[in-house]
Amino acid sequence: MIVYAGRDPVTGKRMYLRESVRGTDKNARKRAERALNKLLSQIDGQRSAPSSATLSYALGEWLRTNEIEQSTRETYEGYISRVIRPALGETAVNKITARTLEKFYSDLRRCRARCDGKPFIERHAKDGDHDCVAAKCKPHVCKPMAASTVRQIHFILSGTLDAAERWDWISTNPARVVRKPKQKPPEPDPPTPDEAARLSETAFRLDEDWGTLVWLAMTTGMRRGELVALRFSRLDLENGVIDLRRNWVGGQEKDTKTHQNRRIALDTETIVLLTEHKRRVQERTEALGIEFTDDLFVFTGAKSPDHSHPYPPDALSSRYTNMAKRLGIRTHLHALRHYSATELLTAGVDLPTVSGRLGHGGGGATTLRVYAAWVAASDRKAAEILGSRMPKRRDK
Incomplete structure (x- = not known):
């Protein structure tokens, strides 16, 4: 049997619902009536006809x-x-x-x-x-x-x-x-402290600006797009803070990945390096006859000596990867973010603080999921520290 179900909301074509009832016995009529009622109920229960759109x-x-x-x-x-x-x-x-x-x-x-x-x-x-x-x-x-x-x-x-x-x-x-493929557990592979030291030293030998960029990535855990989009106006060197609000994606300046603003505290050495870097950029722009403004990008490539354009993200990653290969270290730029996180956790810094510096969403859930092994190691270290400070038991 065929029942008219209205018009397709997309194509506008007339829609029909079909149901087959076989048999010629005396119960066939009853089965047909039940099938008809089922189709009518199906139509009545729908606010519109199902679409045959592809x-x-x-x-x-x-x-x-x-x-x-x-x-x-x-x-x-x-x-x-x-x-x-x-x-x-x-x-x-x-x-x-x-x-x-x-x-x-x-x-x-x-x-x-x-x-x-x-x-x-x-x-x-x-x-x-x-x-x-x-x-x-x-x-x-x-x-x-x-x-x-x-x-x-x-x-x-x-x-x-x-x-x-x-x-x-x-x-x-x-x-x-639907049963979809299982998500592979995160496997962060940060460089070791020795490898990080070699990478940093080599970067500074190549170029002071390049060394400062690599150092900042290590000490703050900033994403590549955040490093690229950073402007001098967001550096509060007097108070030692980066006011991180922007990200560079697809050739455009946008909100950060998790759409949250965050302030990252800087250590004394990093403040000194960024202060020297700012002075170099001021001297560079003056030599070009250009007025230095805080709206200039902190890091830039060779094609933008006036710092009016950001460092091309792909060029940044390629330069870092090539430098690491020459040192015989298998790593990539994003691993510096892992390095920053794991070093902080290993040192016993609490999870909310690490999560806040990284800009993770979920109140620390993402940080815990990605760096579970280091969180566990930090917890073990905390237990040992507490145990060592407990009053010693007296022998009976």
């Missing part, structure tokens, strides 16, 4: 109406165009089930190309005849997609289906009950 359309609408950072939007658009739309784009959004999503994630974890398991040659030239040797075509080798990437794809699909549910295109969001 997932591709829903993804587009979700992106259009969702307020997200431009860099995040570009990342999502990449996953949607390369991974989601080719696989599920033409599927009606009301046909997406938890099983559909779990199989999709499983396929990606097996092979990011979602091949059928049969051997084939990956053709690098898509159109027309070509020479496979010249085009360097090779046999396909399955490469599983990282669990973290699949989790991001799940977030996109879950957000889209949440919106579809709010818009009454579907009755429930199937992504809510």
Whole structure:
């Protein structure tokens, strides 16, 4: 039987619900009546008819109406165009089930190309005849997609289906009950104190400005974008504080990652280094015939000697990585943030203070999750210190 269910809220097409009842016996009529009542009840219980809009359309609408950072939007658009739309784009959004999503994630974890398991040659030239040797075509080798990437794809699909549910295109969001890949536990790998000392000494030998930048990253745990966006107006060298409010992402100055302002206290040595750095920049701008202002960026690359533009983030990371490689140290710039955190925790600094300096959200929950091992070590050290200060027991 077929029951009219109204018009599709997206496409405007007439919608129908269908139910089959088989049999010619005397009970068939009763079964048909029950099926009809079920369909009518289903229609009455819905505020509007379920939509037959495709997932591709829903993804587009979700992106259009969702307020997200431009860099995040570009990342999502990449996953949607390369991974989601080719696989599920033409599927009606009301046909997406938890099983559909779990199989999709499983396929990606097996092979990011979602091949059928049969051997084939990956053709690098898509159109027309070509020479496979010249085009360097090779046999396909399955490469599983990282669990973290699949989790991001799940977030996109879950957000889209949440919106579809709010818009009454579907009755429930199937992504809510989907089993997604487990999140890999954080594994911070900071440089050792000896490696940190070598990195700092080398940076200062290369360039005083560069050495100051590396030193500041070590002592404050600031993110790369925060270091890049730092202006002299945010340095209170008299009171030894950085008023951190901005971040540099995607070529733009924005709020900090967690959208919170924080003040980071500076030690005496760091204050001296930043004071000397400011003097150098003042002398540099005067030599160029430019007036020094506190609005200038603290750190900049070779292409901006007047400090009117920030240090390019990618160039900053590359320079640090190359310096570390020459020293035979396997590390990266973000590991200095880990170094700052782990050194503070190892020294017995309390978790809320470390979390505040790092700008973590969640009241210390993020810090605890990422640096659990160092927090445990700090707790053990605190226990030993307290135990050593307890009154000694007298022997009976």
